Amino acid sequence: MQTHEIRRRFLEHFVRAGHTEVPSASLVLPDPNLLFVNAGMVQFKPYFLGQEAAPFRRATSVQKCVRTGDIEEVGVTTRHNTFFQMAGNFSFGDYFKEGAITFAWELITKSQEEGGYGFDPERIWVTAYESDPEAAEIWERVAGIPKERIQFRDGKDNYWDMGVPGPGGPCSEIYYDRGPKYGKEGGPVADEDRYIEIWNLVFMQDIRGELSPKLGHAPIGTLPKKNIDTGMGVERVAMLLQGVENVYETDLLRPIIDRAEQLTGRSYGVEHTDDVRFRVIADHVRSSAMLIADGVNPGNDGRGYVLRRLLRRIVRSARILGSEKPVMAEFMKVVSDLMAPSYPELATDFRRIETVAVGEETAFLKTLSTGSRLFDETVDQVRSKGGKKIAGTDAFTLHDTYGFPIDLTLEMASEAGLEVDEAGFRSLMAEQRDRAKADAQSRKHAHADLSIYKELVDRGATEFTGFDELTSEATVLA
Ligand code: ATP
Ligand code: MG
Ligand code: MG
Ligand code: MG
Structure with a gap:
């Protein structure tokens, strides 16, 4: 199943269940403290906090997300992108735990012919917060998941809060078992690479008091209205439904690897260290294009600095893989063709996106050549001393x-x-x-x-x- 179909089915499933479809917010919100939008709930914060009345009781979206904190994982794990799409459903004081679990279970296990994702129910594992037996009970009753495949985790993994007094609540995560070939038995607690996390359901129900985040999570009360906030990783579902090894080989990323093979003359799938670089290229090309599309320019701090690092990493990786010529224009073209069906701005704004990316490449190539001169001098010095x-x-x-x-x-x-x-x-x-x-x-x-x-x-x-x-x-x- 193609990524665009996964998105479509998610939205349709929740619209059919009375949710209002809300478009993705920009990756860059005015809030100077949040670098990039990194979850579907960000644009709904004021409703959750009760600062504004929600115009709907149920909403669904596919949100563009960037998590720079995951950058070190990119290409190394099978499942972390810097840019990814988070599909979500949200309840503002409407349905709660049982509703959220039921909706999620229907979508993932309904057959593909009937409009679902058709995951084998026997391979689904879930986690619940250690003090939330209710969630486990619902999983057992509603989804028929046996106790053996329900694992409890502590607050570090399965309790969401703001780190300050305010709303919080337990969460429950859904995992798919890829089988013994991918790691050791024992559920997500034992191996998160074999058991792939696809969906997180947050049950926002408590009012947290004291300012001691992640220490005990003692609620001081209950919210007047209970909310639901969920996030499903579209790329992770794509990886599983397309039967590929990792998110970088899914339909919207793999063609970037293919182009990188042509541009570098090196093959993917031969050597591990090369493969990591190919995957980094695929991931970063897409993140960079999406960031530029949302108005970020390369710079020396903040958001611009992140973009600069992403773009430079692409150039560096391509060079190490063997390309001697500029690569950016080619990469931007590929990613624009791939992503424009969901994000038309990548096509309509292509000239600008390309100019920004290529400009940074040109500057960095200059840096590299200056650095190369110093490098050569250093080599000469070391050699002349017999070092x-x-x-x-x-x-x-x-x-x-x-x-x-x-x-x-x-x-x-x-x-x-x-x-x-x-x-x-x-x-x-x-x-x-x-x-x-x-x-x-x-x-x-x-x-x-x-x-x-x-x-x-x-x-x-x-x-x-x-x-x-x-x-x-x-x-x-x-
Ligand atoms: P992980 O433990 O694998 O890093 P997470 O617990 O940090 O994931 P959540 O914050 O719960 O992720 O986000 C909700 C969903 O978004 C996850 O269940 C996953 O499917 C997806 N997701 C999270 N981070 C990434 C990422 N870096 N790349 C792709 N998908 C992601
Ligand atoms: Mg994470
Ligand atoms: Mg997790
Ligand atoms: Mg999670």
Whole structure:
């Protein structure tokens, strides 16, 4: 089943059940504290918080999401994209746990002929919050899932809150077992790569009191109206229904890998490290295009910095894979053709998107050639002293001053028959990171008042794309 069909079936299922279809919000909302929209519920925050009356009691959407916090996972795990589409259904004081579970179960298990996804019910596992036996009971009764395939988890995994006083509630996640070939038995608690998380149902019901996020989750009361917030990963469902190994090989991403093979002359599926780079290219090409489409420009901080890192990582990966020419224009064309059916702006605004992406590529290629000169000088010096190793400080200077990624330094050093003091490089990077972290920490505390945190409502603190991520972003090219 193609990705666009998965989206369509989701929306149809929920519209049929009385939900209002709401278009995706932009990836970039005015809120300066939220880097990018990273969950379907973000555009509905005011309704959940009771700041505004919801114009509908039930809504459904397929939201564009970017999670820069997942960047290190991209291409390495089978299931993390920086850009992905989160399909969701929402209840504002209308149906609650039993409704949410029933709707989800119907859609995933109804046969494909009847308009569902047709997952084998025997392969579905679910998790529930350790203090929420009710959810487990509903899964057993409504879906017939046996106790053995219902696992309880603590608040870290299965309780959602804002990290501050306010609404919160347990959640319940739906997993699909890919089988013994993919890892060890024992359910999602044992192996999240074999058991793939496809859908998260949040039961927003409590009022949380004290400001001790993730410690005990003691509710001080119950919300007057109970809400439902769910998020299903469209790419993950596509991966499973298309029978491919990972999200990067699904119908909307794989053609980017194919084009990368043509442009680099290297094949996908031969060597693990190459494959990771192919997958990074596919993922980042799409995220970059979607971000530029929503008005982000490459820059030195905030959102622009994230986009710059994504674009540079594409160029770097393609070069390491063997391309000597610019690649960006080609990649942007492929992704525009793939995504325009759902996001027409990628076609109508193509010239601008292409210009921005290619502009950054040109600038970075210049950086690379300056860095290459310094690299050659360094190699000459090492050789003239009869050495075999490029010093950590030199690798660091190449990275820090010339934006020269360590992968490239390592690769080129090995071509020149030299080693690199990588440990030295890493410890200099770590020092820099600690400095940045300390700095970010002080900025963060400066902002720690409630009104601002309220704006950071999110699917748990780990998903907040805040300053920490920006600093960790600095390590991405390392
Ligand atoms: P994981 O534990 O696999 O990182 P999560 O628990 O962080 O996922 P949620 O915050 O619950 O994810 O988001 C809801 C759904 O969105 C997930 O069940 C999953 O299907 C999908 N999803 C989350 N992160 C990603 C991602 N980086 N790429 C693709 N899909 C994702
Ligand atoms: Mg996650
Ligand atoms: Mg999870
Ligand atoms: Mg989850």
